[in-house]
Amino acid sequence: MERVLLTHGHQDHFGLAARIERAGKAKLLGGRLDRGHFRGTRNGRFLLDALTRAGFGAAARFTMVAMTAAVDRFAEPLSSWDEVGGGEVLTGDGWSVIVRAVPGHTPGSLTFEVPEAGVLFTGDTVLRDITPNAIVDEDPERPGEAFRSVSRYFETLAGIAAGDSCLLTGHGRRIPDFGAHRSRLESRYAFRVAQIERVLAGKPKAVVELCERIFPTVRPMDLYLAYSEVLGFLMYLEDLERVERLPGRLRERWALLPRGSWHSPPGRRPTHPG
Numbered sequence: 018m019e020r021v022l023l024t025h026g027h028q029d030h031f032g033l034a035a036r037i038e039r040a041g042k043a044k045l046l047g048g049r050l051d052r053g054h055f056r057g058t059r060n061g062r063f064l065l066d067a068l069t070r071a072g073f074g075a076a077a078r079f080t081m082v083a084m085t086a087a088v089d090r091f092a093e094p095l096s097s098w099d100e101v102g103g104g105e106v107l108t109g110d111g112w113s114v115i116v117r118a119v120p121g122h123t124p125g126s127l128t129f130e131v132p133e134a135g136v137l138f139t140g141d142t143v144l145r146d147i148t149p150n151a152i153v154d155e156d157p158e159r160p161g162e163a164f165r166s167v168s169r170y171f172e173t174l175a176g177i178a179a180g181d182s183c184l185l186t187g188h189g190r191r192i193p194d195f196g197a198h199r200s201r202l203e204s205r206y207a208f209r210v211a212q213i214e215r216v217l218a219g220k221p222k223a224v225v226e227l228c229e230r231i232f233p234t235v236r237p238m239d240l241y242l243a244y245s246e247v248l249g250f251l252m253y254l255e256d257l258e259r260v261e262r263l264p265g266r267l268r269e270r271w272a273l274l275p276r277g278s279w280h281s282p283p284g285r286r287p288t289h290p291g
């Protein structure tokens with residue numbers, strides 16, 4: 018029996034998997050923490066509440082909820098697949114596949130390394146020409162809370178030991194030298210951190226205000242990506258105790274803490290000189 022290994026639960030990466038499985042051609046294997054993605058279940062209430070707290074008006078909320086529902090239609094939900102959590106080694110005749118959990122881009126993202134071939138399949142966790150956007154989602158391990166996508170992604174990035182492997186990415190070209198690529202990625206993420214801190218200087222702001230300042234010309238279709246980027250980085254800065262969240266009756270604001278009080282808690286060190 019052939020196997021199809023799913024790097025993560027985004028529609029453009031498993032859209033036809035159900036059809037393959039139904040045809041009896043292959044068994045599917047995917048990350049346990051992307052179960053909701055693979056099943057096509059989404060907590061609409063969580064998303065609406067989060068967008069309201071972020072300060073978006075009704076029209077923007079409607080656009081974003083409609084957009085996420087439309088994207089869901091690009092994939093047929095899966096009914097059966099083997100769930101893995103990372104750490105497994107699949108073996109065959111003269112080859113092996115090392116499965117690793119790489120949370121960030123999605124909670125259950127996986128990479129697959131084939132040492133005999135010197136390649137590492139990265140899905141969307143590492144892309145050559147795009148800095149992967151970690152889309153805000155409900156945390157599968159903490160229902161009701163947003164998955165801390167950027168913090169987890171930086172931990173993942175620091176832990177990728179590509180060695181001599183060539184990275185085969187989910188979109189675009191391969192990456193032969195991960196070390197050089199990681200430096201470029203880190204400088205782009207450091208730029209985003211500095212940008213958010215600059216916009217927050219002065220007075221506390223809601224996520225919607227940060228989106229307007231940082232992505233002033235974003236198309237309505239891309240608003241959810243802008244929102245995800247901003248909220249992900251704010252939660253990352255919250256983990257570093259550089260910003261704090263100020264709950265409000267309707268919308269939540271974020272405040273920059275005085276620079277003198279910043280520190281990096283053990284295990285949550287930023288992977289770049291942000």
Ligand SMILES: [Zn+2]
Binds near residue numbers: 025027141
């Ligand atoms: Zn993806």
